[in-house]
Amino acid sequence: MSSSTIARILQLHEENAFLRTSLLPPISAGEGDLSADDLVVPLEERVIAAAAEALEAGQTHYVDVPGIAPLRQAIAAYLRDMTGADYQQPKIVVTAGMQEARFLTIQMIGEQFDRIAIPAVVHPGVRKAIGVRPMKTEHIPVDPTTLLPSVDAVRAALESGTRLLYLESPSRLTGAAYSAEQVIEIAALISTYEATAIWDQGLAPWTTEYMSLAAHSGLIERVALIGEAFPGMGLASWYIGYIAAPEAHVQPMTSQKQIMAICTGTAAQYAALEVSKFYSESQPAQVRRLAAKRAQIAEVASAAGIDVLPGDAATVLALRFKAAKKAEAAAALADAGFAAADGAAFGAPETLRLTISYDDAAEKSLRLLASKG
Numbered sequence: 001m002s003s004s005t006i007a008r009i010l011q012l013h014e015e016n017a018f019l020r021t022s023l024l025p026p027i028s029a030g031e032g033d034l035s036a037d038d039l040v041v042p043l044e045e046r047v048i049a050a051a052a053e054a055l056e057a058g059q060t061h062y063v064d065v066p067g068i069a070p071l072r073q074a075i076a077a078y079l080r081d082m083t084g085a086d087y088q089q090p091k092i093v094v095t096a097g098m099q100e101a102r103f104l105t106i107q108m109i110g111e112q113f114d115r116i117a118i119p120a121v122v123h124p125g126v127r128k129a130i131g132v133r134p135m136k137t138e139h140i141p142v143d144p145t146t147l148l149p150s151v152d153a154v155r156a157a158l159e160s161g162t163r164l165l166y167l168e169s170p171s172r173l174t175g176a177a178y179s180a181e182q183v184i185e186i187a188a189l190i191s192t193y194e195a196t197a198i199w200d201q202g203l204a205p206w207t208t209e210y211m212s213l214a215a216h217s218g219l220i221e222r223v224a225l226i227g228e229a230f231p232g233m234g235l236a237s238w239y240i241g242y243i244a245a246p247e248a249h250v251q252p253m254t255s256q257k258q259i260m261a262i263c264t265g266t267a268a269q270y271a272a273l274e275v276s277k278f279y280s281e282s283q284p285a286q287v288r289r290l291a292a293k294r295a296q297i298a299e300v301a302s303a304a305g306i307d308v309l310p311g312d313a314a315t316v317l318a319l320r321f322k323a324a325k326k327a328e329a330a331a332a333l334a335d336a337g338f339a340a341a342d343g344a345a346f347g348a349p350e351t352l353r354l355t356i357s358y359d360d361a362a363e364k365s366l367r368l369l370a371s372k373g
Helices: 005-015 047-057 067-084 098-110 125-132 152-159 179-192 247-260 267-276 278-303 323-335 362-371
Strands: 093-094 118-119 137-140 164-169 194-198 223-228 241-244 316-320 339-342 351-355
Touching: 047 179, 047 267, 067 093, 067 241, 067 267, 067 278, 093 098, 093 247, 098 125, 098 164, 098 194, 098 223, 098 241, 118 125, 137 152, 152 164, 152 179, 179 194, 278 316, 278 362, 323 339, 323 351, 323 362, 351 362
Parallel strands: 118 137, 118 164, 164 194, 194 223
Antiparallel strands: 093 241, 223 241, 316 351, 339 351
16 A cells, blocks of 8 residues: 555544544443443342353354344343334344444445434434444534424424434433424424434433334334443443344344454343343332432532533433533542543533432532532
């Protein structure tokens, strides 16, 4: 390869702002780390045992690229319960975490479209996935309170000719989710314009009321769902995500996954399979506990005069500051050993996001900010 070619490649890389996007850590690095996408939860002994038994049984080799059949069946059953849609094993791909789910859906489904519309405020992993193989991208304006695109903004994107949407519900920054009425309206728009949507519902298990876009009749063939598999059970560091998509999309995603990773970690898949057996019983209690903790922390923030953005997911809390105050808040947190996710990475530079966990780190960080005035 000539030196001029190398120089041109490096120049293109430097000019690709999406590709240079920094990702957030998938799981907390310690008690003061409130910047991660998921909270730290100890694995139950039966989950550890399931992984160990798989290893002892010789499950140390590659398995089917889209995932082991029992886990795909378990995820399909989980999604049937959540959405009422007829999800079956052939529509499911087990991914090596959320970022692989973003990449496979955006890039492989995106090949069929001339452009993609994404929220102006969205998880940085979305821009990173687009940047690997750039495509024409439109940004959908967001509501200033929820930081979700309004139904009218989604309509405008479709009216402009875009036929592939990427939407989060709940928002990865604020935790705000679309209401049932809004989801119905978005579903009607997708049907009317014969569009396709990638729908990130990874934070949905942390809400008390939720409606998925796939819950609407006929949309199962127009929607690709993505999310973490059974979050809140200690699997975050095992990188288990899912894609639920029309079979026509599953095949090219499976082929691309085989090139990239061959398959998701085998022992981790058996651990997730064990979690699936008790998830529906264990998760509601976790949601209630964390929702109460989030509400308590939000009260501390509000009492300190900090603008708390509304959210439905119990694991995230977004705070909005004026520019100078945000820098001061971030510095104060860092000096005390706390790390928050910078909203600038999402496209909301005036915000900080705290991950709510079972310890008192988030509350301590808010009381610290309150003491600083």
